[in-house]
Structures are given as C-alpha cells and as structure tokens.
Amino acid sequence: MTEDDLRATFARHEHLAPDAAKVRQEIQAGIAQRRTRRRAAWSAGAAFAVVLATLVPLASARMLVAGPSPAQPGPLNVLIVGHDRRGADSNAPARADAIVLAHVDRTRQKAHLISFPRDLYVAPGQKINGEYAVGGMARLASTVTALTGVPLDGTVAVSFSGLQAITNAVGGVRMCVDQRVASVHVGMDRSGRFLSPARGGRPVVYEVGCRNFAGWEALDYLRQRVTLTNGALDRDKHLRDYLIALFDKLVSTDTLRNPARLGQVAAAAGSALEINLAGGHSLVSLAAELRDVDRDDIASLAVPVEMDEPSGFRLGPAAVELFAALRADRI
Amino acid sequence: MTYEEFAAERLQSLLRFAVMLAGDPHTAADLVQETMIRVHAKWRYVAASQAPERYVRRMLTNAYIDMRRGSWLRRVVLRGQPVEPPAVPDHADASADRDQMWAWLGRLPRRQRAALVLRYYEGLSDNEIADVLGCAVGTVRAAISRALATLRVEVRPAWSGGPDDRG
Numbered sequence: 001m002t003e004d005d006l007r008a009t010f011a012r013h014e015h016l017a018p019d020a021a022k023v024r025q026e027i028q029a030g031i032a033q034r035r036t037r038r039r040a041a042w043s044a045g046a047a048f049a050v051v052l053a054t055l056v057p058l059a060s061a062r063m064l065v066a067g068p069s070p071a072q073p074g075p076l077n078v079l080i081v082g083h084d085r086r087g088a089d090s091n092a093p094a095r096a097d098a099i100v101l102a103h104v105d106r107t108r109q110k111a112h113l114i115s116f117p118r119d120l121y122v123a124p125g126q127k128i129n130g131e132y133a134v135g136g137m138a139r140l141a142s143t144v145t146a147l148t149g150v151p152l153d154g155t156v157a158v159s160f161s162g163l164q165a166i167t168n169a170v171g172g173v174r175m176c177v178d179q180r181v182a183s184v185h186v187g188m189d190r191s192g193r194f195l196s197p198a199r200g201g202r203p204v205v206y207e208v209g210c211r212n213f214a215g216w217e218a219l220d221y222l223r224q225r226v227t228l229t230n231g232a233l234d235r236d237k238h239l240r241d242y243l244i245a246l247f248d249k250l251v252s253t254d255t256l257r258n259p260a261r262l263g264q265v266a267a268a269a270g271s272a273l274e275i276n277l278a279g280g281h282s283l284v285s286l287a288a289e290l291r292d293v294d295r296d297d298i299a300s301l302a303v304p305v306e307m308d309e310p311s312g313f314r315l316g317p318a319a320v321e322l323f324a325a326l327r328a329d330r331i
Numbered sequence: 332m333t334y335e336e337f338a339a340e341r342l343q344s345l346l347r348f349a350v351m352l353a354g355d356p357h358t359a360a361d362l363v364q365e366t367m368i369r370v371h372a373k374w375r376y377v378a379a380s381q382a383p384e385r386y387v388r389r390m391l392t393n394a395y396i397d398m399r400r401g402s403w404l405r406r407v408v409l410r411g412q413p414v415e416p417p418a419v420p421d422h423a424d425a426s427a428d429r430d431q432m433w434a435w436l437g438r439l440p441r442r443q444r445a446a447l448v449l450r451y452y453e454g455l456s457d458n459e460i461a462d463v464l465g466c467a468v469g470t471v472r473a474a475i476s477r478a479l480a481t482l483r484v485e486v487r488p489a490w491s492g493g494p495d496d497r498g
Binding site for chain 2: 027292
C-alpha cells in the first residue's frame, strides 16, 4: 500500500524536473569556467612530497584499527610527515616539522589535507613536532589519533632528500607562489656558484605567480619559514600546495594509474620515503581508489588554533568540530 | 559514446532522477550540474566503465547524500554559519501539505530516501541499489524497511487520526 503510494508519488512529481536544455547551458558554462580556473590556478609550491601521490593511494589500509569490510569501505586517513633527517645513515633524531593528515572520504570523491602546526602543544611544554623526535612515527601517529579520535590507515614519512628526489622523478611540479620569498638557504655568488645567503650570496627569490619547480627549488621553497608573513603556518600551506601539485602531476602524467611508473617515482626516493600501510594494501591498489579525485576535489586547511603560552598554539574551539566531522566522515 | 552524446541523451532522465532525490527543481539542477561538470572532467574513466550511466547515477546519488555535510568547511569555517538544526517533523505542517507523502520523503535521512527512489522510481534490484550506494545488500533492505515504517506511521489519511493524534 505504502509502496504503491510511493510509486504514484514519484510519478506525480516528475513534472518538477527542470528542463534539460537550460541545465545543459549551465553545465557548459561551468565546464568553461572550470577550464579557465584550472589554467589560472595551476598551483604553486614545493617541498614535502611524494606524499600526496602515495598518500592518497595509501588511503585504504586501516592501520591502527581492524580493517573495514570490503563491501563498505570507510574513509581513508593517512598521516604525512616531512622531517629533517639528513642522510640515511644519520641516527640523529629528526623533527617532524610538517604534519599533514590526508583524509579521503568514503565515496572516494573528495579529499582534505589538514595541517597540524609544528608548535601545537600536545602536553605542557611539549610540542607536536617533538613527538617524532622522541618516539618516531609510531608515537606521532598515536598522538595524532589521541588528539583527533581519527584512526589512521597508514603513514608516510619523507625527508628533505626524498622530497627532492620525488619532485625530480615526476619532472617537477607546478605551484603558485602566494608571497614573494627570498631564500635564506640557497644563494649564489657573482659567477653563479652556490653561496649561502648567510655568507653574502645573492638569495634565490621565488616571485609571486605560478611556475614549475625543479626538485631543489621545491625543497628550498618548502623549507622557508622565518621570512614568511605567518611563519610556520604559511609554510604548512606551501606544503599542502605542494602535495596538491604533486598529486596533479601524477594524475596529468597518468602515473597514478601506471603501476610501473608509480613504483619508479617511489623508488627514486629510496629509504628517504617510508610508507607504512595497513590491511595488505599496496601503493598501486590504493592509487586505483583515487581515480575519481582531481586537484579541485582536494581541500586544503589547517587545524584551527589559538596562541598559547609560552611560545606555541593550542587547539581552537572549531578544532573540536573539525575532528568530529572527520570522525563521522562528514567534513 | 562521447560526453556530448551522453549528455544529449541522458540529461533529462538524470534531472528526473535528481528531482526524486532532492525534492525540488533548484537543488536537482544544481546537483546535476555539479555532477555533469565532474563527469565531463572524468569522461575517460566514465566511458571506460562497463555502464557509464550507472556510474553517473552513482556519482549523482553520492553528491546528493553528501550535499550539505560536504560543505561543512564552507559553512562553518569560511562563512561562520551555525550548524543547521535537524528538521523537526511536524504533523501540522504535514497535514497542511497537499502531498504528505512527498513532504515526508523530504524528512527522511538522505540515504533512506535514495534507497526508496532507486527501488520504487528507478526499479532497481536490491543488489543494484547496494552497488549504487556502496553498501551491503542488508544495509539497503534495512534502510528501505525503516523508511517504509516511518512513512506508514507518519503519513495518514486526512480524516483518520491515530490514537495518539491529538493535534
């Protein structure tokens, strides 16, 4: 009875459907607009790498929690960390100065990149970037999970050299510089040889606008912090710009869907790229899940924070809502 | 099939489907527009799938289910709007509406409404519905039976109030 009513109700309201010809025009306008936007927005940046490519793919393995049933995949959450260990043999503790949670929604149509500022206090006198130095990825991952309540499906750690290698392996990435940045690390003398700006070299400058970044430029740009308007927060944004640009490059060169090429990119970084996935997933199987995601589907944001004594941040009120939305996959 | 051929042939049918989901022409047009722009961008993948139309309907259905919650960021962070309170069903409104059934469809959870549309408007089997919604068949059946139960309780003939109907 109710079922027949339903069929009749649906049939009775078919006349509400808008006219296809009109909607078609709007769609065409939308497509044209998107083209322009994509051309203009070819984004900018450079430094912590591979990751998005790897990470999004990664997105499917539950790491700290029991795996989801294949019939009902959940969202994917992968923690991406850029750290400052130099050289594979160095045992010196590395700090995780860039911490990004990559969230891919259940439908695999949208992704979010969410930065945790390195100066976020996670306990009195204890900042989040120290967690990695003290206890490695395992400790940082459990700290992030404790903070957010979001179970992680995998982690990706990449060092300076790994970022550079990955960027070179994909043929550079295109980022849009949002503020003029003069490098404090890389400069040249009059004959064009490397000379640190600290010793009087003329610094390399990244002017506002969109451009291609080679590996060394991407790394240098992403390392810059002290001269930026908002310091580490701006640097976090540059990293997210980079991840999106890298992902876009992997898509536009069809690398994401080509297991051999994807493997080459990851291999280029060698031990400077550490990927840890749960659930028996490979980079390749995970990459396949991202087929519906493109750069416009990736939102870039930072965890909302407030200043905190003595010299860092604490979570702002909106962070609670953000984490709840993440847990419910309703962001 | 090219994107243009697909759009020319299937757009009207997609719009009807979207109206059943969304309940009003404006939201339906927005949903279809948004989805088709994505379809255009991904046409290679869509065309390569076994059933392009099914693929597009899946995108559309997901876009509908994710409609508001997908814009959490925009509403809460960028525009500073408060989180919307859930719509509270109201018998007085429902009986004032000429078409109670249609009004109550609008108050069902989106997933339940989508399941009803797929079964009773599109005529899909439970297996096919599960595929579109990306969930288990049991979940589809549970959603439909919950939705039907709600409608049976809430949608009443105009002159016969239930025992608890004091309004």
